[in-house]
Amino acid sequence: MFLPEHLHRIAVVGVGCCGHNTINYIKKELDDNVDLFVFDTDSRGLESDERVTRMAIGQEITDGRSAGAIPSVGEKAAHASFDEIKQHLTGYDMIFIAGGLGGGTATGVIPVLTQMLSEEECLCVTIVTTPFGFEGKKKQFFAQEAITKINTTSDSCVTVSNQKLLHTMAKSSTLIEAFESSNQVLKRSLLGIYSLISTTGYINLDFADVRTVISGAGATVIGYGQGVGEYRIKQAVETALINPLLEDYDLEKAKAVLINITADHSLRLDEIHLAGKLLTEQIESEIPIIIGTVISDVPQDDIKIYAIFSGVEKKVSNLLKPKGIE
Structure with a gap:
């Protein structure tokens, strides 16, 4: 239902x-x-x-x-x-x-x-x-x-x-x-x-989209970035990906990606395309990649990008059991 x-x-x-x-x-x-x-x-x-x-x-x-x-x-x-x-x-x-x-x-x-x-x-x-x-x-x-x-x-x-x-x-x-x-x-x-x-967006994301990306995914990482000015998309994507919390995981192995872009009415179609391309260029093309946008009525020069990479794999784990732990 x-x-x-x-x-x-x-x-x-x-x-x-x-x-x-x-x-x-x-x-x-x-x-x-x-x-x-x-x-x-x-x-x-x-x-x-x-x-x-x-x-x-x-x-x-x-x-x-x-x-x-x-x-x-x-x-x-x-x-x-x-x-x-x-x-x-x-x-x-x-x-x-x-x-x-x-x-x-x-x-x-x-x-x-x-x-x-x-x-x-x-x-x-x-x-x-x-x-x-x-x-x-x-x-x-x-x-x-x-x-x-x-x-x-x-x-x-x-x-x-x-x-x-x-x-x-x-x-x-x-x-x-x-x-x-x-x-x-x-x-x-x-x-x-x-x-x-x-939140209701112009290209809307809903519960079904979120379920598609994270249902049964396991390890998941999130990138958040903000950009301003002429190169705001590239700046926001780089900020989202140059994140120490993402370093331990292989994003190429992600099973699904969800991207949400928040900007004002100046957001261009080519900017949406560029954000999706930069965030997923190293990822298998067959996986679900869902992009949504939220358009603010308040004029603003910046842009915010929120990206969820689900089902990722950890690169390396060498944590040995400390002495005294059975």
Whole structure:
């Protein structure tokens, strides 16, 4: 049965501390008909309100405390509250899951949620961060283990490497600024995909287009670029592709590409053609390549490009298991 875009049921789920912060960060920018949830083992600050349903999970496992940076504790907590979580997340057309991997709660819980949703008729997009280098090899290993599981059960998994983000920041950046940068990228990734469904464009992208690109895709990367002036298309594309978060993935192996261009009425047909050509010139021509445009009525000289490359493969992974981990 076809449903108008505004009738698609969408939820955003934040898991653990990072996921909770994400929900607080983005709730004002989402439509009221998008349901928001937070699942955490730490029961502190989990009172629900009119906008967000917050739930402490696995209380009999953690006594209302955190998972203690142990993913198996988070996993047990998710299974202990499995039926209640499933009841909350039943009946949606699309669910976003957000969290920071490497610790105990999100690392253990998110793979359980994506496995649960893989058995439902629901499009699942997971957006996660991985630890900074200073957080240690054990957290890095836990995060990669979780990503391997998520990639096989979530329709799409977007990974934001905090360590890679450091390359884009000044050496004088504070710890707070580093985590803020991570939150911004996670937020932009989530809102970028959501806006493809919620915003009406001149060449429109809808839920069906998004489903075509990310359904069963696994690892997914996102490029965002902005350009201004005579060479704005080339500048925007280069900014989107020269991104440290894309370096670890082979875009040539992408299974589908979705491109959204936002500009004013000055956007030319040859500019749309050039953007598509530059973004996909190294990609197999047989894969689905979907291009949409949003035309602003407000005059502006800049142009924004948002590109999703789904089903990509990682170039190299040499992360060894740290000593002391069975």
